[in-house]
Every structure is written in structure tokens, then in C-alpha cells.
Amino acid sequence: MSESAYRLPRTVVPSHYALEITPNLVAATFAGTVDIEVALAEATDTVTLHALDLTITLAKVSQGDGQAAGQGAVTTQTAEVTDDDETETVTLRLANQLSPGTATLHLAWTGEISDGLVGFYRSTYEAADGTTATLAATQFEAPHARRAFPCFDEPDMKASFGVSLVTDDDHLAISNSAEIGRVPVDGGLVRVSFADTMVMSTYLVAWVVGPLEATEPHLVGTTPVRVVHQPGQAHLTAFALEAAEHALEYFEDYYGIAYPGDKLDLVALPDFAFGAMENLGCVTFREVLLLIDPSRATRAEQRRLAAVVNHELAHMWFGDLVTMAWWGGLWLNEAFATFMEMRCTDHFRPEWEVWAEFGLERSAAFTVDALSTTRPIEFEVHTPADAEGMFDVLTYEKGASVLRMLEQFLGEETFRDGIRRYLADHAYANTVTHDLWSALESTSDAPVGHIMDAWILRGGHPALNVARSGDTLALTQRRAVPLGADEAEARTWPIPARLSVGTPDGRLVLDQLVEADSTMTVPSDARWVMGNASGNGFWRTHHDGELMDNLLAHLGELEPIERYLVVDDTWADLLAGRVEVSRVVEVCEAMTDDRHPAVWRRLGGVFGGLRRLIANDHLDQFQAWVRSVSFVALEDAARLAHDGDAAAQDLYAVLFGIAGVTGADPATQQAARELLAADPAKVDANLLASATGVVAADASAAEHRDLMVRWRAADNPQEEVRFLYALVDTPSREDFEATLDLVTNEVRTQNAPYVLMRALSHPTLGAIAWRYLIDRWGDITERFPTNALPRMIEGIRWLTDDAVADPDAERGAPQFLARHPLGSGDQLVQQSLELQAVHRALVERSRPSLGGLIAQRVPGGA
């Protein structure tokens, strides 16, 4: 099938849809009608538009004779309909040609409300009386509107939408815009009509119908804001409302444009394939990302929820008002919304230090982008399956990182002014990436397009080598790749370099656009040089021997994100074969005085990585070493957390988890059991969550049963997810296998792939999860949301046993996944396989030396 076969011709273009949907929630069916006003560029006797899994029951086209409205004659003809499953289209064939000008398509159809979490789909919850309540909602990105109504389902075929829903009077019915009418119709139902939307893309259309409740509208400026939720959850809505109200004001100010909708509903859905979806005025979320009791949730859970609300609201302008012309430009929507989500969250709660915490997400992007199976951020998309593969860390996190890098290079005000110009110039229209660079070039004097093309249109990122001789720094760059990856062609990036320098008089930042190998001058009394000031650059830094020693000697003068990067870049250097594992061990030991949660979160990840490298007969010594590196910080954090300091509570929880899980510290494990038995209202939520993980990783059969009871009884979404994940952390093979059965039967399909991903990542039982998965491959890939399947496969990255990772093993991942390709997201699968091979090589390389190294460092060792 040629690429263009998946695109509609531009000879017929829609301008308005009058759409009516009548769902039957009991029978899981629906009926629809639409009048689509279109403009014809030329005479034609066929009209092709998208429709998938719909039974078209009526298709007519009417056209006036060119006279002014109400004066001429209108001719209506019935069309013959043929469908094409491959291109997901229907074609209307007419006996008489339509003339150039305007026409109206009249269509009616029926369809099934699906259980697949896309298109128009069904979601359920257990009502207070124990019965199952059913609602139906839409998820149209990307691209699934065609599963609910025949439409021109491409992002640049924008139109306005007048939606009506025919439903039970006692059901909540909402769509993108304000309700403007409600009239009784046959069968005891009502027709609820909504105002015409602004001109927008089909993937942003949304409606939700069912037994749900909404909070009282709260006015932000002129915009009424509500949270829509299951009955009985109103007490979990205040935090999201506070975040949304802040975000609306923040973005109206930043963008310099009023909110483009007429109301804003944030809708918590019990079943949801993604995290959230930016439908104009009707933003949908999975419950755990909208409903929260802050007194029972961790700081990380609150931060994540606020970030997702901010992300979706950033899209109301960037994405909804101005939209990418085609899915290949999706990165711009998502990267920008991710970047703005952090700006907005930083403004909402400065004490959360979101830019430091972003380090972990950037690390995930670095890891994938170093592989030979990476891709450019902007990537060609032909088919719907291609589009689905775009929702990954390269689009979101790498994209956001390079925008942050550009913002810091241009200056925050210059960057914002360019964004304002871009939005004002392209409101209600579509853009390509270069439109943004042009706008930013008009407000700055930097060669934005030249710099950004290198970062956006090519995969990979540079490793910047920094060496010092006197007051000269030599900067050399090459592509960052793990050892054993295909030797990438020699090439360089235009790096908007910012280096921080420590002198006796304080800290300096040096700026320079580094096009190729280059030099910089530093003050001769500089004590240290950090090759990525404030961690805003998307490059790895390798500090030559002495520079690294200087950094480790002056860690207290670095920003938290810079200390984070000292750890993170060293781990990358280990994967790249540029340092031995002994250097990683030294860096960990140099961090003992650190008291920042982001730094310790990364150290926790490094300990987890080393845990994969250590031979079993050195495991006890390794655990003792982890305890020795983290104990002083743990005791300090315990004392500070006791005084009620929120940042210290977060830090204490991180360290408590390191000591109890990776360090297997008996005292911490005992403390965790006591915390779990205590009145939850009296325990800090961060610590309670961490204690749950500690108990789970050492759980007896009785404790595993207790965690299962707590999961089923959880009365808020965060605890439900926490206890669910804890179930697969069990050290017992029997309980692990029982949990896998639960995951494929009882767990909601929106969560199951992520629990399986965690099961595959289990430090000792992951290979059992792999065998379980491939034995049920057909059932699992059929039932779980397709977008989550490649994420599930990410769990194999550390499964380096021969049985799973050996390319010759018939039931191993390389062979099995080659024989059983996923429908979409194949590139993500290839990345997981490559990373598995990289880790396998690392285990072979480092395992022999690590045991002896650790043994020398603990009492009673070698």
C-alpha cells in the first residue's frame, strides 16, 4: 500500500459537523447521524472519508444550485457506499457529479461501544450498592474518531463541531463545549445539545455519557471549571481543581491569549488507555492522575498529578488552538506540552524543584536515544500504526529537553515572545516544525532553525568530552553510544553549550555555541568545571580524569541537578565502556554527604543496576555496602523528616526504600512492618509508600495476602496502584505466579501491562514473568490496549539470563519477538531488545571485577 493511500485528497474539505450520538449503554451499541458541510475544490462523483467498524445505514449528499441560501433549489442524491478496511475509509459514489462549491453530506450509522479503550468505548465501576455501573467515553487520538463517526480524520482537516447526545435524563452528558439545550425525546430520553466548538481537529472531539457527577463550576476569569468523577469521590477533587485554576491563569499570561474554550471539564475515567487526553474543554484522565487525597499521597504522586493537569491544559493552546499539520509533527505538541507542564508546575509549587526531578525522565530519554535503534524526534509517519509508535520518551522527554536547552540558550523572555508570536500567527490553523523556528528567529538573533534541525531531524545526541590544560578547556564531541552498539558515523551537533565553573569568588556560567571540536578559556583559579550547567543541555558529559576528581571534591558547590548528572553521566560512561565499574562505585561513595531526593533517587537506580551485576555469592556484601553508603544520609533524613520538613520527608522515604530493599537492612524492614501496621493517618504518606515497597520485597505469604486485601480495599487511586504494584515485588515464586494470574484476570486492562512490565523487571523472578507472558501472548496482546504493549515489553531490559536474552534461545526474547511482532510500536520493542543486549554485555564485562571490589569495602569481606 503506498503511503499516500492512507491520506485523504484535499479536494473535499469539511467546515462543520452537526453530529448526534445515541448510545445504548446496556446493549453496548450506539447510533449516530451527521451532517457535514464540505467545500469541493473541483467537480467529483466520489467523496472519501474515514470510518472504521461502523455500519453506514444512510448516505446522501445535497447541494444547492449556487444561488444564495434559501433562494435556489437543493438537490439531494443517495450515495452508494463502499468501505476499505486497510485505509479505514468509506467512499460515497454518486450517480451525478457534484459541482465545485459547497455541499452537505448526510450520514447515519450504527456501531458497537467497544471494550478496547479507543474510539467510543465502555468503562465500568462498582457502584455503592455493589452493582456494576457503566459509562461510555471517547478516546480519538491517534486516530480513532473514525471509530465513532465518519469524518475527515486528519489533523489539518479542521472544522467546527456541533454535538448532541441522546441519553437518560439522570446521566451526566458532556462534550467539548457548554450545554445549550436539553429537550425530551422518545423513549424517556433527552437530547442534550452543546455549543459549536471552535475550528479544531477531529482527534480533539470528545463526549462522555453515564452515571457520573461533577463538582460545582468554579469560575476562573470567565471559564467555569469542574472535575467530573464517580459518585462518592468529590472529596478527592480539590487538589486537581487548585492545579487547574492555577494553570489556566498561568498559561493565559504566558501565551498572552485567552483560554480558547467556553468551559473546562476535567474528567476522571475508571478505564483509560493513556495518562490523560487534551480534548478541548473535556480533558479526560485516568483516575490516579486526577483524583487525590494530598494527605494520603506522596509528594511524587502529587507532583505527577499536577504535572499531568498542567500538561493537558498547556495543550489547549499548543495542540488544540495551533495543531501539527500531520502526525510526524506530533513531537512538537507533546514536547512543548511537556516543557510547559514543568514551567507551570515549577510556578505552582517551587519547593518541588521540578527541574531537578526532571532528571530521571531525561535519563530515560538519554538511555533510548543512545541506542542504534533510536529515531529522530521528528519522524515520518504514514499509517495509523506509525502514529501510535510516536508516543514515547523521544517525543516527550527528549523533545522537552531540547526545548528547555533552546529556551535557556535564547533567554526565557525571548523564547516566550517567540511562542506568543507563533500562537498568534497560527491560531485555528496547522503548522510544521519550521513555523516555530521562524517565530523564534523573529524574536531572537540566533540561528534557531540551524541549531534545532540537528537535534530534531537526527537521532542520537553528543557525548561532550571536557579536558583542561591550564586555563584552556578542550571540548570534543562524538555521538554517545553504548559499548558494542554499531559504530555511528562521525558527526557533530551545534551544541548551545553552557558550562558552570567554580572559582574562589563563586560560580560562573560560560556560554558558547560549539559547532565542532572547540576550546574555551576558564579563569586560571577555577577549582572545578561542570560541562552541563544546571543540567539543561541534552548531551552527556565526560569530564577527563582530573576534572572529574575536582568535581567529586567540590560537590557541595554544584546544583542538585548537576550532582545528579555526575552520577547519571558516570553510569552512561560505564555503559559506553569509557569507565570501569570501579569508577561508578567511587562516585556512589563520594555522594554520601548529599541530601537531595533527586540525587538519591538516581543513586537508588544505580544501586539497582549494580544489583544486576553482582554475583549471588557477593550479594550479602553488596547489601552491606549499600547500607554503608546510605546510612548517614538515612539517619540525617530521619531526624529532619521528624521535624515535619516536606523535602526531608521525601528524602527520608527514598533512603528508607534504598536501605530496606536494595540494602535488605533488617532494622529497616522491621520498621517498615510496624509502619504498615500503624494508623495510616499518623504516618507520613511518603514514608508509608516506601514502607509498602520494603515489606513487599520481603513479604511472607501472609503479608502478601495482606497486601492483596489492601489493594482490593483501597479507597483512593494512588493507594490502589501502590498496593497493586507491590504485589509483584514479592520474593516468593508461588506468590509471584499467583499475582501474574491476577494481573491477567482481575486487574483492569489499563493497568495490567504496566504491572507485567514491573513483573518482568523483578530482580530474581523476571524470567518467570517472561515465560508466563509468552505462554499467553495471544490472549494478552488481544485484550490489553495496543499503546501499552511496547511499554510492557520494556520490562525485559534487565532480563539478561541466557534463557531470555540469548539470541539463539528459541523461547528467548530476540527470537520470540521477531516471530510475534506487535501491530504498532515495533521500534520500541527493538530498543528494548538492544538495551537487553547492552546490559547483557555489561554483566559479562563487569561481574567478574565487581564482587572483589565490593568485598574489599565491607567488614568481613575479602
Ligand SMILES: [Zn+2]
Ligand atoms: Zn500531551
